[in-house]
Amino acid sequence: MLSEADRLNICRKYKSTCSGFQRTASDRHHPLLEGLGYAPTCPRSNGVHFLAGFAALPWLHLINILWFFNEARRPGSNPLFKRYLLFSAVNIIVWIVALAVWIPIYQSNRASWGSFGDDISIVIPKGIA
């Protein structure tokens, strides 16, 4: 039988080759898995919705980059790391541009937008129009 450490390693390697759709029972005969004794499953997606979930959290993307930057730079790291970090970097730039455009427009024009301006606001400042 394989040792615990070896089983862990095989699992990790197997999961890192998942790409998009769920593996089925027939993959139990995958050469990587001989001797493992069971069929590890792929994550339900490879993180597409995982990423989508993070799409609206720009600060999280910044943390992602800062935290994993050194890891991603090392030659032996998971190639997915680099992909995630690139996506994060793009995401942050998009968000910065979008907010830098929207916030000044909103702050200057909310009062002149009438009831539409009130409808899109959660907190309306008191004491002014």
Next chain:
Amino acid sequence: MTLSDGRRRGHQQQQQQGSGGALRLALVVVAVAMLQVQVARADDTLNKLSDKVYQSIPLLDFCAMLLDSDGEVGCASSLSGNVGVLYSIQSDADLSFFIHSAERSPYSVVTTPAYFNLSIIEQLEATGKMNGLIILSDATRPTQSSHAPKCPNCKHGLYANTDAANYAWNPEGSGLTHRRFQYPIYWLGSTSAETIRNRALSNAPKSGVEPDYPLWAVEMNSFMYAGGDSNICLRRGSTWCEPLGSQSIWGSTRPIRSGDTYVLATAAIDALSLFHKQSFGAEADAAAVVALLAAADALAKEPTTITLPHNIMFMLLNGEKFDYTGSSAIANQIATGNFPSASKAFGFDDIKAVLDVEQIGLLDSATGPIYLHIDSNSTDPVAVANVASIVNAQVTATAGFAANIINNTATGLPPASLQAFLKESRGIPGVVVTDHGLTFNNKLYGTPFDDATLVNASDAATVNNICNVALAIANSLYALASDNSGSVPAMTVNCTFVQSLLTCLTVNEKCALFQQTGNNLPSNLPSRYVSVFRTNTIFAFIYALRDVLAVAVASDSQPSLSQKACNNAKLTYIAPGLCLNTTVAFIDALSPGFDFDNFAIKNQRWNLWAESVWGSDPSMNLFLRASYSSEVVIIVVGFIILGISIAVVWPVRQLIHKKYE
């Protein structure tokens, strides 16, 4: 070094520091115990530090923010309050010094009502140094200074967008009541005024130089939630602003019948002032209300009144000072066939005459003259002229009065509730009765000084004049209601009633007249600002007026009936011993521009006056303000202390760690 090694090391450290920990704990316990003893020994009442720094000064009144369809009116402070060094302006020299040499900006200017006028306000605002204004109400009262606009209610009145809308009926007017101030304005009573006056004088410049810091300053907090105009703040809901409104009262000499025709007699019952709790309006309308009710009383006592061709209906209209709220509400109801009720409504064609009693308390002399204003652009000038001549004849036949009919195209009617009725139907034959010709006799219109000193209920001549005016009104109404056929019977006005009611309305609401009708109001100088509309609350003085009107127009009374028996007999029960056959009712004085149920804006054609909501009651805190340089020094020293403490503690901490390793 692996993770497990570090854990083992920490464990050792904890064991060795066991004895040190116990010592530390003992020290903490002793320190806390000492602190408790300190607190227990403090026996002065001001335990909080903030109480030792700030002294809260109570206000008598403040300027609030109102909004209409054009924008904001009134005052508001910033969210955290407006801070200013006190500066007293009691003379022109003080004013001049402030404008040219005062350097301790920002200021809270302390002044007297005599200096509270538009030109001085504009000069003070132009300096940019004023952050708040405090008015000491115990100073000498001015003799002529109106805070109302020069042409009150003209912007949206009958003559809007014509030249007559600019005519200065109130030449003393400075328009302060309809002006937007960017800072708070407070009105102080005598005790607070004393404190503030003394503090402000200690800040006063001596030989052309202001004293050094620290100086006495105040923080004035009257933040208002609403902004923009009433459309904007009302669409955000009632937690931002609320529409102005109240109740009007009507009563008629005989019950309402379908197909009946009417002669209306109206007077306004609300008053205007920049400071809402100082809305006394003695000349502005208390005198008119008294005259109208006394006339109603005299007419009802005359038995033939109820047999006349036309029913006489008295209206006490509320909210008139804000673009004719009450009268426009009733005019709208008449136009839509709902007044006084949907089943027994009457239309404008059924109104044969309107007698609108405006300011009548300051006659030029015992013989008047009394002025009768008519609309020059009526669609039925013949009817108007007819009504005017009937009233003219009756007035001149009463108490030796002289009368003048004023039919002036350039000026139009004076500000009067009749304007709101004429806006709906320009052919209504109406006359506005006043003591003034083309400019107000009231030089204090719309100020806290239009009060019992101006129209003095203890002055026999004043009371006598109002009594005679009431008789002239009663005679005119009789003649109008009889279509001027036949002579008017001799009627008497109860002059004691006139004096009592005038006292109730201008001196103290706790009065015998109100108490007789079961209205036991607390002792209070009555202020009659219309305030915000409430469906479930009616101000006590409005109830009292309704009861007085009910008694005045009653045609019959059954004093022996109990409340239950009285209601069973379909009569009106006012108080024990007052079961009356009378026709009187409340009607909401709310602008037709608002949807009644949820105050959404329904129609821009009507006024949209609303009052801003505010959070906590406006307050004023007095404190000693230090100079800016001392504030800078304090913060720099603070940072230095921080730096020193870090520089001392860090190496000691390193030393201790090394020692225990």
